[in-house]
Amino acid sequence: MSTPDRPTASGLSPLLAGGIVLGVLGLSAVLGRRNAPDPSHPTIRRWYKRLDKPDFTPPDAVFGAVWPVLETGLAVGGYRLMRQPAAPRRNLSIALWLLNTAMIGGWTQIFFRERALGGSAVASATMLAIGTAYAATAGKVDRVAQATAIPFVAWLGFATLLAERIWQRNPTPRLPAR
Numbered sequence: 763m764s765t766p767d768r769p770t771a772s773g774l775s776p777l778l779a780g781g782i783v784l785g786v787l788g789l790s791a792v793l794g795r796r797n798a799p800d801p802s803h804p805t806i807r808r809w810y811k812r813l814d815k816p817d818f819t820p821p822d823a824v825f826g827a828v829w830p831v832l833e834t835g836l837a838v839g840g841y842r843l844m845r846q847p848a849a850p851r852r853n854l855s856i857a858l859w860l861l862n863t864a865m866i867g868g869w870t871q872i873f874f875r876e877r878a879l880g881g882s883a884v885a886s887a888t889m890l891a892i893g894t895a896y897a898a899t900a901g902k903v904d905r906v907a908q909a910t911a912i913p914f915v916a917w918l919g920f921a922t923l924l925a926e927r928i929w930q931r932n933p934t935p936r937l938p939a940r
Contacts, residue, residue: 779844793867835910858896
């Protein structure tokens, strides 16, 4: 008999798996929100608006619409993986999932708060590599988890290109964060 805080033969209990997913994505969302270029952060917003961005930069509303969808997919994928029986492939998939979800909020810190454009491009490329590895390993454990990772990886590819181009177009040293 399993309890809500112990793994079962089929993986973590629903309560524990759900709690981990909500906790990890929640912390990442809090960090992302802390760094958002919206009216509640006027200094960040002004800095972001002044950046020279490529023509293919989506409107701000697109970012606001895309991320909840991607994070919902990540939540479903992470939950499904945690419910699978413990095994090396499952454990690796979860580790990659955790690393990627942690990096989402960290990227906003690097780009918006620290204004480290080169660092954000490197972080984005790193997330793309880890996200691709996550999708590949998740597919060996749970096809639905893999399917939910594919839009995330596609967005990371686009975001990496965008971050790299913004870095190229704004070569001046980063401004002090305020």
